[in-house]
Amino acid sequence: MSEAAVRAYAVEKHFGSATLSRWLAYPPADRDALLELAVQLRLGENQLRDVLDDVGAIVARRGGGVTGLLSDEAVRGAVARSPGRNPAIRALKQALRRLRYPQLSNAEQRLAELGRALRLPAGVRVELPENLDGDAIALTLRGRTAGELRAQARAAAACLQGEALDEMFAVLEGLR
Amino acid sequence: MRRFVPDRVWIARGELETPVARSVQTRYAGPIEVFDGDAPVRPVSVSDGKRELVLQRHRGAFLRHCPAGTAGLVCCNYLVVNLASNCPMDCSYCFLQDYLADAPALTAYTNVEDALAEIDAVVRAHPDRTFRIGTGELSDSLALDPLTDLSRLLVPFFAARRNAVLELKTKTDCVDTLLALDPGGQVVVSWSVNAAAVVERDEAGTAPLADRLAAAHRVQQGGYRVGFHFDPLIEFDGWESGYTAAVDAIAGAVDPATVAWISLGSLRLSPGMTQALGRRAAPSHAQATEVVSGADGKARIWRGLRLRMYRLLVERLRAALGEVPLYLCMESPGVWARVMAEVPTDRALGLRLAAGATW
Numbered sequence: 001m002s003e004a005a006v007r008a009y010a011v012e013k014h015f016g017s018a019t020l021s022r023w024l025a026y027p028p029a030d031r032d033a034l035l036e037l038a039v040q041l042r043l044g045e046n047q048l049r050d051v052l053d054d055v056g057a058i059v060a061r062r063g064g065g066v067t068g069l070l071s072d073e074a075v076r077g078a079v080a081r082s083p084g085r086n087p088a089i090r091a092l093k094q095a096l097r098r099l100r101y102p103q104l105s106n107a108e109q110r111l112a113e114l115g116r117a118l119r120l121p122a123g124v125r126v127e128l129p130e131n132l133d134g135d136a137i138a139l140t141l142r143g144r145t146a147g148e149l150r151a152q153a154r155a156a157a158a159c160l161q162g163e164a165l166d167e168m169f170a171v172l173e174g175l176r
Numbered sequence: 177m178r179r180f181v182p183d184r185v186w187i188a189r190g191e192l193e194t195p196v197a198r199s200v201q202t203r204y205a206g207p208i209e210v211f212d213g214d215a216p217v218r219p220v221s222v223s224d225g226k227r228e229l230v231l232q233r234h235r236g237a238f239l240r241h242c243p244a245g246t247a248g249l250v251c252c253n254y255l256v257v258n259l260a261s262n263c264p265m266d267c268s269y270c271f272l273q274d275y276l277a278d279a280p281a282l283t284a285y286t287n288v289e290d291a292l293a294e295i296d297a298v299v300r301a302h303p304d305r306t307f308r309i310g311t312g313e314l315s316d317s318l319a320l321d322p323l324t325d326l327s328r329l330l331v332p333f334f335a336a337r338r339n340a341v342l343e344l345k346t347k348t349d350c351v352d353t354l355l356a357l358d359p360g361g362q363v364v365v366s367w368s369v370n371a372a373a374v375v376e377r378d379e380a381g382t383a384p385l386a387d388r389l390a391a392a393h394r395v396q397q398g399g400y401r402v403g404f405h406f407d408p409l410i411e412f413d414g415w416e417s418g419y420t421a422a423v424d425a426i427a428g429a430v431d432p433a434t435v436a437w438i439s440l441g442s443l444r445l446s447p448g449m450t451q452a453l454g455r456r457a458a459p460s461h462a463q464a465t466e467v468v469s470g471a472d473g474k475a476r477i478w479r480g481l482r483l484r485m486y487r488l489l490v491e492r493l494r495a496a497l498g499e500v501p502l503y504l505c506m507e508s509p510g511v512w513a514r515v516m517a518e519v520p521t522d523r524a525l526g527l528r529l530a531a532g533a534t535w
Contacts, residue, residue, distance in 0.1 A: 022454065053454060060459035061413070101466045103411075104478050131468035133479050135510055173514060174480035174487070 003028075006035050011070055015045045022052055022058050030066035037070055041079070041089050054096035061100075074099065114171070117164040121155040128172070137168060177349055177383035181206065182229040182265040182282070186215050190233075197231050199325040217281045222273045225262050225280030229323070234258070234285035242313065244506045246472070250519065252503060253526030254308050255298075257291055259326060260284045260315035261374065265347060265381040268460035269408055271472040272314065274448035284324050293332050300339045306530035310333075312345025312366075319348050327353045335360030341436075342530075342532060347382035349391035353414050355398045364436040365395045366403030369426065371418030374410050378460045381414040385422060389429035401434045401532070407441035407505055409485050411477055412461040419485070420492050427496035435497060437529050440489050441505035442482045443467060465526050479511070486515040501529055 003024060023034060030163040034055075038048055040154040055066050062069075069075065082088035098105045108128075115126040120139070127138040139156060143149025170176045185208045191197045192210065199207060209216075215232055219225035238257045240482045245251035262272060262282040285291070299307055311317045311330070321327050327344065334342040335358055343364045344354075354365060356500040367388045368377075368392070375385050404426060407421070443465055445453065453463045476482065490502060504512055507520040520528070 032302075053450075056454055056459075057464050060461070061464035066377055101468075101478075103481055104466050104468070107480055129479075133468055133470055133476075135479070135514075170479055175482035 005030070006031055009035060009038060015042060015048070019045050019049055019052075023048070026066060033067040033070045034045075037079075037092075041085055041092065043089070047089060052094065054093075054100050056094065066149075072099075080113065085132045104132060110171050110176070111168055114164045114168045118159045118162070120159050121152060124152055124156045124159075132172060135172065137172065177381075177387060179350070180381075182208060182227065182264075182323075183207075184228045186211055186217055186228065186230045186232075188212075188215070188232040188286070191231055194231075194286040194288075195329060196286045196288060196324045196326060198282060200229070200323050202232060203323050203325075215281060219280045222262060222270075222276050223266060226264050226266065226282050228282065229320070230281050230283040231286050232283060233287045234290070237294065238291035238369060239298060239309070240287075241520070242310075245337040245522070246506065248472075249506050249508055249524040250504065250512050250525060252308070252505075252529055253522050256310050256313040257295060258285075258314045259288060259291060259311050263315045264319050265316060265379065267347075267380070267382070268378040268453060268458075269410070269443060269445070269449070269462040271427060271446070271449055273452040274446055276314070277448070284320055284326070288326065288329050294317055295333075295340065296337075299337055305339060305341060306527070307340045308343060308526065308530055310343035310345055312343070316346050316348060317344035318346040318350040318354075318365075318456070318498070321350050321353055325353060330431070331357040331359055331363055334362040337362060342371055342456045345403075345405065345437060347379060347388065350382040350384045351391045351395050351398075352430060354395055354400065359398075359400045361399075361401070364401045364403045365392070366405060367392055368407060369422055370406065370408075370410070371412075371422050373412060373414065373418050374461050377458075378462050380439070385425060389425055392426075393429045394490060396430055398433055401436040402430055403436045403458065404438045405441070405505070407439055408443035408462070409440060409477070409482075410443050410461045411465045411481055411485065415485065416488060419489055423489065423496050424493040432497040432500055435500045436532055437501040437503065438493060438497075439503050439505045441484055441507070442477045442485065444506060447473060450475055470528075483511065483514055484512070490515060501531065501532065 008024055014122040023031060026034065055069055058069055059066060075092065075095045078091040079088045094128050111128055112135060123142050126141040129136060141149060141152045141156060185200055185204055187197050189210050189212050208263050215230045217228055217230055239255055242254040242256050260283060262280055264282065295309060330342060331354065336338055341362055341364060342367060343366055345366045345368060349367050351365065369385060369388065372385050375382065396402050443462060443473055445467060466481060467480055468478045469475050486504065493502060500521060503525060504515065512519045
């Protein structure tokens with residue numbers, strides 16, 4: 001592939017000049033790897049810009065090039081295993097996010113495990129701050145009658161007695 | 177570090193006889209151009225603007241509140257006086273890349289007497305208050321000093337005032353002029369410091385950490401109080417040992433008794449700065465660190481990791497330097513409470529720092 005192919009794709013998708021310049025600033029092999037991905041997933045400008053942000057940060061952290069990153073099994077495999085374009089784009093974003101935010105991803109995974117360990121009744125949901133950028137954990141209870149809601153609240157309260165909840169706050173506070 | 181030498185100096189015709197311009201004409205051996213009207217320098221970026229130095233008057237007020245005093249964050253009531261704009265060094269994370277995008281020429285202002293008169297009026301009007309005033313917001317306080325000799329005007333001015341403290345904030349080791357002056361207890365020379373890995377990768381053109389600390393030792397010997405700013409804290413593989421080593425290096429270089437303050441602030445990026453980081457050719461730790469967008473539109477290291485970093489630094493600083501005044505820059509009351517076990521009012525924090533009190 002070539003610079004011309006990148007330019008043709010950018011024209012076809014109506015990319016702005018800033019995004020195209022950023023793309024073309026990569027070495028030819030990296031440029032082509034991005035083009036292959038863009039063509040495969042029919043990425044629009046915003047989607048490609050997000051990918052550029054992520055791969056730039058990941059490469060800055062890990063070293064190596066974009067080509068190596070995009071052929072990494074964690075990325076390539078996530079895309080390949082997804083049925084259809086939209087699930088594949090979601091899988092790509094998730095895979096890149098895990099690589100870009102390794103500690104945040106680990107904390108989120110740990111919180112999800114602890115949330116499950118609470119064994120809350122069906123219909124009660126744990127809500128965490130977006131990107132863990134806050135200090136509050138919320139529970140959502142839903143009942144169709146007063147009795148149902150009271151029962152939910154009692155059951156939820158019982159589930160919150162264990163250490164899992166303390167551990168969740170400890171993770172949120174950066175203590176674990 | 178290598179002293180900054182501009183490719184060319186531009187001086188406004190009417191300013192040729194000012195102390196700053198005279199000093200530059202004496203000390204700079206390269207080409208000097210004199211201009212009338214607006215400076216004929218049109219850098220296309222902040223980076224491009226670092227190559228040539230413009231000397232001209234500043235129109236408008238010099239003194240203003242530090243912009244870090246954003247609503248919802250704990251503020252230390254700091255004032256900034258901008259005697260220069262842009263900086264010869266090139267830190268990856270520097271907010272000037274976004275902030276000065278429309279006026280990027282490296283400029284030193286020549287009407288320093290106007291700035292001093294403005295400061296004098298404010299400090300005289302409030303004799304019961306003590307002001308902390310810094311020159312290091314839109315430029316490094318000392319990077320141009322070997323050319324402008326500005327500290328020779330500033331230090332005696334503040335040494336003669338009992339209710340104003342000058343902070344000269346720098347990443348250089350340009351302290352020779354300072355050593356010939358008497359600060360009278362009213363000048364703090366502070367260094368922006370970081371883990372050695374961040375200095376090497378993200379702070380192009382600055383003095384190595386060891387040189388900054390050697391300079392801190394020298395000015396302390398010369399009667400100055402010193403300060404340190406771990407700002408921005410940047411998360412990278414090995415940050416714990418990197419920052420611990422930096423703290424230990426500080427403890428090995430200076431006497432804690434005359435450390436005026438140490439601040440901690442985590443990396444924060446406006447949307448424009450995030451774009452500027454992405455455009456830089458060289459990868460940086462700032463680009464790689466785990467920042468997420470916050471409610472105010474700025475990206476910061478996510479809260480749990482930020483808290484972990486602050487706690488480690490506070491613990492290590494307390495162990496190595498004892499009860500030196502520590503504060504957080506641009507942080508919420510919630511983070512203050514978790515890290516420092518208190519939330520001071522803006523006024524109380526400002527007073528304590530001005531008094532050199534610890535807590």
